[in-house]
Amino acid sequence: MDNLTSVLGDISGVVWGPFILIPLLLGTGLYLTIRLGGLQFRALGRSLRHAFVDSDEDESPGDISNYQALTTALAATVGTGNIVGVATAIAVGGPGALFWIWVTGLVGMASKYTEAYLGVRFRVTDSSGRQLGGPQIYLRRGIPGGTGKVLAFLFALFATFASFGIGNMTQANSVAAGVEDTFGLDPVATGVIMFIGVGAVLLGGIQAIGRITSAFVPMMVVIYIGTGIIVLALMADQIPAALAMVFTDAFTGSSAAGGFLGATIMMVVRYGVARGIFSNESGMGSAAIAAAAAKTSHPARQALVSMTQTFIDTLIVVTITGLVIVTSGVWQQGEDTAATMTGAGFAEALPGDWGSTIVSVSLIFFAFSTIIGWSYYGERSLISLVGEWASIPYRMVFTVVVFIGSVSEIQLAWTFSDLANGLMALPNLIGLLILSGLVARETKQYLQFDPKLDKPKASVQEFIRQQQMDWR
Structure with missing residues (x-):
């Protein structure tokens, strides 16, 4: 097992190295940002309003509302990457890794828009009447x-494959470990509870997933963000020095301090980008699968909603996590403490065990929601490979793996997850570059027609007909 972990780690190091995925991720995001005219900056306000305020898409084609599609995608991304993943990046790469996570998020918003647009634009209706879309369809x-x-x-x-790694075993193990540390419950018992809970949700398909995630994802994000803001407010005098360290170390590397072993610039960039993409999944194509199920009158509308996912995940949730870790100084404790580092950072400012308890409970909900979201991604991907007969068997196996992940050592799973993430991103990023012209052209046309995203459905349908756009 150790040998297999080592081999996969070596392969992952090449995939995530300076010559393949890192330049492709950042380069694609930057190229799409330019091609779309900085859409993520120009249209962010309209996108947030359309995601959380507007409700005029309920009668449009699709399986779930655009808000439920957003929360399903958020459920799949706001997970251990936002707590343990960020801590690992800073513990190995130093504070400068947070800067590269931000860069990945900013340019990744353009990638997320593009893949969500394509997910809706090329979606198809399967034999059961449900929408099927994502990179496996639009490519x-x-x-x-x-x-x-x-x-x-x-x-x-x-x-x-990735759905069983990033979307299952690593998340289930994090839940089991968090429950054991906080409440003293045996991982086997946690595994049984999760087995039952996940199985019950998966029986209802995407509609049940959408209802569950739309109910508790906003609550858990707000609680975590609110607590993080309180912690940062209590340590406000240390924030300027922490920010200075983040920006300086991003381009110089970090010297050894405390249990921290020091990091080269390449380590800072690699772990920042890798954990950034692990957190927000921009460029991986996974969120496009949820976007394709959304009720929307035009692909651009849902793509703008999906784009806000990366903003919320990386530029809000991850920023709070990273700043707490750097500001509190716990990042110097070393990589071995990454799993508890965020809790230790919160505990520096909050009395008693409140800090670690809130982080542990947040991690439990974050990880459970990720399992739910990724179950849908994996199922729709497998269906595109072998047909709809695989739906029920996949859900059964996925639920069993939740229990296995809860009671297993997962170093291999983390290594496998990094590799699988990189390998699924490669074909998607290539596709985004090839199809970027279509997305840029149709996006420009639609936003000229409907700049405020408030045109009625009948007008949008007439616009689509006039443009001779083969979408419905």
């Missing part, structure tokens, strides 16, 4: 010939 339908088919196959294959 095949949008890119002609064998290239698109190969890219679609590779994405679906790696996404299916």
Whole structure:
């Protein structure tokens, strides 16, 4: 097992190295930002309003509301990456890693918009009447010939595998560990409870997932953000020095301090980008699968809603986590303490055990929601490979793996997750670059027609007809 972990770690190091995924992720995000005219900055306010205030899409085609699609995607991304992943990045790469997480998030908003647009634009209706979309569909339908088919196959294959890693075992193990540390419950008991809970939700399909995530995802995010703001307010005098360290170390690396071993610039960038993408999944294509199920009158509308997911996940939740870790100084304790580092940072400012308890409870809810969201991603990816008959068997196996992850050592699972994430991102990023012209052109046309995102459904349908856009 140690040898397998080492081999996968070496392969992951190449995939996430300076010559493959890191420049491709950042380069694609930057290219799409330019191609879309900085859309994530120009349209963020309208996007947030359309996501949380407007409710005029309920009669549009789709399986779930655009808000439920957003919370499903948030459920899948706001997980251990926001707490343990960020802590790991800073523990290994130093405070400067937080800067590169921000960069990944900012340019990743353009990637998230593009993949969500394509997810809705090329979605199809399966034999049961549900929407099926995502990179496994838009790579095949949008890119002609064998290239698109190969890219679609590779994405679906790696996404299916990734759903058992990033979306299952690592999350289940984090829940079990958090429950044991906070409440003293044996991991086996936690595994049984999660087995029952996940199984019950999955029986209801995407509609049940949408209802569950729309109910508790906002609550858990607000509680975590609110507590983090209180912690930072109590340590406000240390924030300027922490920010200075973040920006300086991003370009110089970090010297050894305390239990921290020091980091080169390459380590800072690598862990910042890798954990940034682990947190917000921009460029991986996974969120496009949820976006494709949304009720929307035009792909641009849902894509703008989906874009806000990266903003909330990385530029709000991750920022709070990272600043607490750097400001409190717990980042110097070393990589071995990454799992408890965020809780220790919160505990520096809050009395008693309140800090670690709130972080542990947040981690439990974050990780459980990620399992729910990723179950849908994996299922739809597998269906695109082998057909709808795989739906029920997949849900059964996925639920069993939740229990296995709860009671197992997961160093191998974390290594496998990093590799699977990288491998599923590669075909998607290539596809985003190829299809970027279509997205930029159609987005410009739609926003000129409906700049405030307030046109009625009938007007949007007439616009689509006039543009001869083959979408419904």
